[in-house]
Each structure stands twice: as structure tokens, then as C-alpha cells.
Amino acid sequence: MVDNVLAILRMGEELADLAVDQFDGVTDPAGIAPATTRIVARVEELLSTRQNGGHDVRIACGPGCMTCCTVNVSVLVPEAWTITAWLRQRLDAGEVDRLAERLVAAASAIRWLDDADRIRGGVTCPFLDERGWCSIHPVRPLMCRALTSADPAQCRRALESRTSDEEVLLECNLLQKYLMEQAYRSLAAVLERRGIDSAGRELVGTVARFLNEPRLADEFLAGRLITLPQS
Template sequence: MIALTVFISQRCLSTKKFYQRVILLMNDFFQQTAQAEFQKASQQLPGAKQFQTALTQSFKRYDNLIAKTITESPTKPACQAGCAFCCYYKVEVRAHEMLNIKDYLHKQLSAENIQQIIQEADRNAAVIRSITPEQHLTTNLKCPLLHNNQCSVYPVRPYRCRNFHATDAKACEQSFADPANMDITTGMIETVALAADAHSQGFEAAIEQKGLDARIYDFNTALLEVLADESCLKRYLRGKKTFQTALEVS
């Protein structure tokens, strides 16, 4: 069984009995969604070398799941192309996601563009290493992969980025302008958040079961290391700790 770790709701539930019923229903949905992805991902991971193919297929299933969940929801996300406020958030990443991003960058971008990304990630990393994780949560840092308010690795963006969504665009802008104000709520669609977390955790459980690195890393410092150290992939395929200098998130 995969543990339910998603944030349930910001709404006030009127009675204890109703609250318990909602928890049970959501837990059932979470378990079914996570278990379904775990089983499919496990089948597509006969060995470590298949991790990128398995991740690509998992992303496709995720996109279909989220599209279906949004269609069934009376509330819709306010997110649109060119709205990039969430691209300044603190982002965490898994090793398989970062290795996938590296391959995409080398296939799609020029050496000059990659060097610009490295320089920006290096500036971000210097800030991140000088502050606490709590301070990082309230600090705007532009993602080095953001170009003209568009994600340059959108097809292979990590699950954490895929899971970001909001129902109030104005609140997103307010939060960007005042990142230290944690009372600003951008809203979320609970079923979408639940489905997203369940699916990604199902895939990550399959990775861990195969003995591969399931640690969580800071995005900027992991990006710097994966672009500088060719040994990252070798360590990952051997089930070792992929990143030696990137910040690990506990």
C-alpha cells in the first residue's frame, strides 16, 4: 500500500462524520490511482536501462489522467501558456527526471544555450546554498530553463512542475509580488492534486522497488551536476546515489 501524503483540503468540513467519509473516499481514490501506476511502471521497468522509456510512458498516462480529471471537475485551472509565476518556486526533482532533462537539452538546445542555462543555475545555486530551505520557499528564483516565459523542457518537465496548478491567477501574481506572505492562497482543484500526487508517487515507488535512486534533490544544484558529471548516469544505473554535490532534500 502506498501512503496518502497529499494535502486534503483548505475548506472547512462541517462535521466529523463527513470529514471521515471524505478522507476514506479520497484515500481509496489515491490508493487505486497510485497502485495502477505502480503496476504499469513496474512492468515497463524490467531493468535500470529502461527508466527513460518507462518515465516517458508514465508522463503520457499522467497527461491523460489529469486531462480527464479536469474535464470532470466543475472548477478549472486558471493556468495558461505564458503564465510563469510558478516557475520561480522552489522545485525538487528525482534523479531519473534530471537525467531525462539532460538528454532532452543536448538534443534540443545549442551548446551556447546550455551554457547560458548553466550560468543561471549557478547563480541560483549560490543563493540556495546561502539560505535555509524555509527561506527558499519564500524566495523567487527564476528557473534556468524558463525562456520568454516558456519552459524550454516542457515535454520532459518533472512531476513537481506538472503538478503545479492554480484556480486564481490574480493570487498567483500577488504571491509572486509578495513571496513571504504565506497567507495568499492560489487555490487548487482537489481531485487534480490528488490524482497528480497519486500517479507520481506510484511511479516513484516502482523506481524504488527496482533498487534505483529515489532520493529527492534540489533542482538547480542537480541540474548543474548532471550537466557537468558524466558519471551521474553510471551511478544511477548501478543503484547508487546519483548526485554527489547536489543538495539532497530530506
């Protein structure tokens, strides 16, 4: 048991060091997405190693399961930029403009809604496609990756309990939650040390801003104050 805990803590320390190695020297927007992607890839690799070692994974999430896609999601600026860059690689200029317009409208609609309001109203993430699948799944935020469920029905009850006085705990993969959140904290720490924006931002509005104003990535790396939606 002690060895297992120590191994997990060492993973967390590795992610902290990796965030420094990957992001400390990024001075050009072109380097943001590769650095962010490598950090996320290492977390996934660590999780895969544990799973292949026979550890109990117990994740029931799958394509079209969108129960948790009604909660507000916090992203760091590099994550939002990575999503933006990924979308720009796959969409033509007209599609980018139309998507940005939809995201601006969605961000405005959820601006003052907390999780309970969104769950109660069934206000889902605008990145879901017509099937209910995540259209940005390969580059989804760390906080989305952190949230898992071992039982779809129990997951729905846990989310619904946020709209009442009842408290239903979400049974999830704790290792995945810890490592994804640790990667988020490690990246935020690197940004803070560099004196650039390390605050958690609201996913939809921030991606919309970057789609409309790509120059903001330069402002971010230069440490200039830019107005982005707070999470």
C-alpha cells in the same frame, strides 16, 4: 461521491503499478527518459479523461504565468535525467556547455534559499525564457505539474503569504495535485525497492550535474552513491 473517491484511488493504484512496469527493468540510461515519460503521459491522459467527462477543471495557469516559478522544486533522479536528455537532443554542444554553466551559477545562488527567500527576492527559475515561459515545459517535473491555480490573483497572494505570518490557501485542481504527487511517490517507491537513489533532489543543480557529467546516470542505475543536490 463515494464512487468518485474510489475511482480516484484506483487511478493512484494504477500509477503505482505502472511505475513498477515501466521502471523496474530499466538497466541502461537510454531507458530512463522513455519510462519516465510514459508514466507522466499516463497521468496526463487520466486527467484529460476526467476533464472531457465534464469535471470542473478550474485551472487558470497559462504561458507566461510564472508566479509559482519562484519556489524550490524537488525532482527524482529519473526526472532530472529526462530533462537533461531532452535538452541534449535540442541543443548543440556549445549551447549545452553554456546552459550548464548558467545552471551551476543559478544552483549556487539558490542553494541556501528557502521558498520565502526566493519569493521575497523574486528569484525565478533559470529555465524560464526571455518571455517568462517554461523552456522545458514538455518535460517539466511532476511537482511543477502538481501545482496549479484557479485564480492568478489569488495564486499571487498565496505565494506572497509565505513571506509573512499571513496564511492564504492556494485554490488548485486537487485531482491534478493528487495524481502528479502519486506518480512521484510511486516512482520513488520503485527506486527505493531497487536499492537506488529515491531521494528528492533540487531541480537546477541536479540537471546541471547531469549536463556536465552524463556518466552519473550509469552510477545511479548501478545503485552507487553519487553526490547530488538535496531538495
